[in-house]
Amino acid sequence: MKVSAGKMLYIVAFFTIFALSVQMYANIKTNEVTVIPPTSNAVTPFPVKINPPKGLPEIPTDLKDANGNPILVSCNSCHGVRSPNPKNGSMGPLVSFHQDLDFVHGKLVCISCHNPEGSYADFRLASGESVNPKDIIKLCAQCHGPQFRDYQHGSHGGMTGYWDLRKGSRQRNHCINCHDPHKPAFPLFRPVAGPNDRFTPHQVKETHE
């Protein structure tokens, strides 16, 4: 029994139409795009809290006060009576104090940031303008503009809390939570243990091209 050309044509046409309908249906199902208007900021958002810096360090001396607490010395105690050394950018010349301080911050010197004209209890921008310790972010931001811009847009520095500030607040790290201002390079981490795959992937050997 042979199938005639007419019947073949009919069968082919039927299948073509069927296939096209399936494709159209599949397209409709997978390419559904609903357009939703953007949100309005009518609701007052919750605050974004940045961890405040703890303030200027006070150094404990060997002496104790009447209650047995160590006597703390502030920056001014010594730096108020010494003249600043504008050239000091390393630990070498420090022979009596600050010897355990690590300082690797590009080509900066101490008084690039510490204000020699003020009380050393404040800082100064490159323009000489004085900066309150509470606003130290400005000091980092004046040079590290791109990072600061990213930080403001949530792309640098960790956060916890809410993405939707209409529902809750958010806590942000301050720059100095992660970056020690004297040695700001982010330290090496020991990574958390990796996946414990039942069958470990084979690795490329270093000499493999």
Add this chain to the structure above:
Amino acid sequence: MSDSQASLPIIDHPNRRRFLKTAGATLGLAAWAAAMKPLLDLTPEVNADEFLQKHYRELTPEQKSVVFKRLEEETKAEYNADVTISDPPPMENVLFGYALNLSVCIGCRKCAEACHIENNHDRASNNSYIRVFEMEMGGIDFEKGNATYDHPVPAPGKYYMPVQCQQCENAPCVTACPVEATWKEKDGIVVVDYNWCIGCRYCEAACPYHARRFNWEKPEIPAEEVNPVQSYLSNRIRPQGVMEKCTFCLHRTREGRLPACLEACPTGARVFGNLLDPDSEIRWIIENKRTFVLKEELGTRPRFYYYFDE
């Protein structure tokens, strides 16, 4: 019976033959029952309500609360942990997007660890939805990638690329599933109904990003480590034999909170938010950084964007 060619005398006689056949069949049935015995060990877990449970999208709110209550009781019985299972609906006018800054990620895997804890993964396999790849600088070549590194990070000449579910707009896993156990919700998250999945793993074959995980055995988590804040579609403890995947922590993000991986990231490499909000951080990233997606040529349209700072 001179023509009969029965080969052994004993089975020549039809009655004896019939007897032997019946005896053989009975023995066979008994052997069958013995062979199936391991299934009897499953009987404590067999539950008629679970067997007959309908698809999540067909349950009424009353049926859902019955199901959640049953699941909470089962979790208590099997894991000795008191949990609450919620069902947060998608938020209005929200389409989630996630971005990752490859210049800032150091490969510490704290995100993978947070995911492991938040999502009640099996402890022994250290399973996580996030797999962090150590890549060679100078390209995006996964052939040279390594997810099992164990040295201080970041290593020189390398950068780090965590990969998780991309919540694709055109997800191949959703198309592949024969029972519609996985689907894309209105806020963009691709979810799995763990009580509907039949475990055929076609979605795992279809996913181009190695994002889906299968429960090869029953997860084991000590009671004190169970995260009790659970939801039906995301981090409740999954049963054996079903698929699971990253859900952008929908039990947190649908309440407005950040996902666990983002909160754990110490460098702030992760950015999450509502793509439909023009003032969101994620929109700023997409508009101001050169973002790219993995395997763009496949047409999956992921909602997970990668970018470098410079």
Add this chain to the structure above:
Amino acid sequence: MVEAQNPSRPAPQEASVALSYFGFLRRATGVATDGKWYFYVWMAVLSAIALVGVNAWAQQVRDGMIVTNMSDHVSWGLYIANFTFCVGLAAGGVMMVIPAYLYDDEEMHQVVIIGEAVAIAAILMSTLSVVVDLGRPDRFWHLIPGIGKFNWPLSMLTWDIIVLNGYLLINLHIVGYLLYMRYLGRKPNPKWYIPFVFISIFWAISIHTITAFLYCGLGGRPFWNTALLAPRFLASAFVSGPAFIILSMRVMRLLTDFHFSPKPANTLIRIIRVSMCVNLLMLFSEIFTLFYTGGSHASSAQYLFFGSHGANGLVPWMWTSMALNIVGAILFFTPAALRRENTRIVACLFCVVGIWIEKGMGLIIPGFIPSTLHEVVEYSPSLIEWKVTAGIWAFGLLVLTLILKLIASVFSYDSTREDSKQQQTVPGETKATSIPVETIS
């Protein structure tokens, strides 16, 4: 004298249709379970293996699929490899149907039913192979349209379920109808089976095409994502299917009373010659495209043929399969293959094994190695996987033996209702063999 007939069987003229069908089933069961001692040994061994498989599967359901060696990197393994091969076996039957019904090959008409019997057993094996691969077989009902949720037409798996079950029903109908008519001593009514035969031609091609579409539609797996996959599947199916059928025909010729001409086997061999060349050509085309272009698209093929990242578990398998296929093809081309000798048996065995390796280990597994993120995790089946697969094959061979035995009896005039009355021998017995027996009076 031994009572040769079923005492409760009514005379043909008096029985109603329903009772006669029931009688046919009873007769069929009796005939299919009657045989020589080696038949019983064969069936007992197969049953034992099948039960070992059932037990292994029960362990897998209880303990989870961790008892297999599959992982999130290689998430399909031996079960799906076997499934793919068995669907090919089932599709091979069409290579008998086309000559018989489209080209009016009279001798082929006699033996088409063997091809359909192989198809039934193969479809059962492939369905079982998928069921044992499910993580939650208790949720099977989720697949039933109407009661569960059936993601048709988007999911290729749903198409596969439809076409496989349909093909099984078509073949069950054709085989059952022809056997039943033969049993009644009536000529089969063409209206009741010819349309199904013609449907089965297209349907056989569709089952393997759709199985190929399962894999080649996945963009994330470039090793599978080739248009050549479906034609390759069909070409290898039209080698493995007819080869398996030739082996079945040889068994029937040696062990039963079913006589048929040597011409159908020769037709099949000529078909195998062409199909094997097409299969090898397509394989060569794939290999050239992958290796000449290079890049990460070739990494699966690189792993398969030469090993990569220090992993080379599949390399010996692949080269063995190449050797088996090529030697088998050469053997098929020798004149000796067209004679009823052992050349064709060796060639058939080589090709069946070679294609099992090529489709299973050589196609399914490398789709997962390297993974979508280019990690190389190797896979070799665990003992439980081998046991379950052996059990599935044992079950398939059990079914095939029973159906072929029934065919041999019915078409050897042993079990038809009119002839039974005159029979002296016990139904299903064959003629004299070399085993000396004592006759019992």
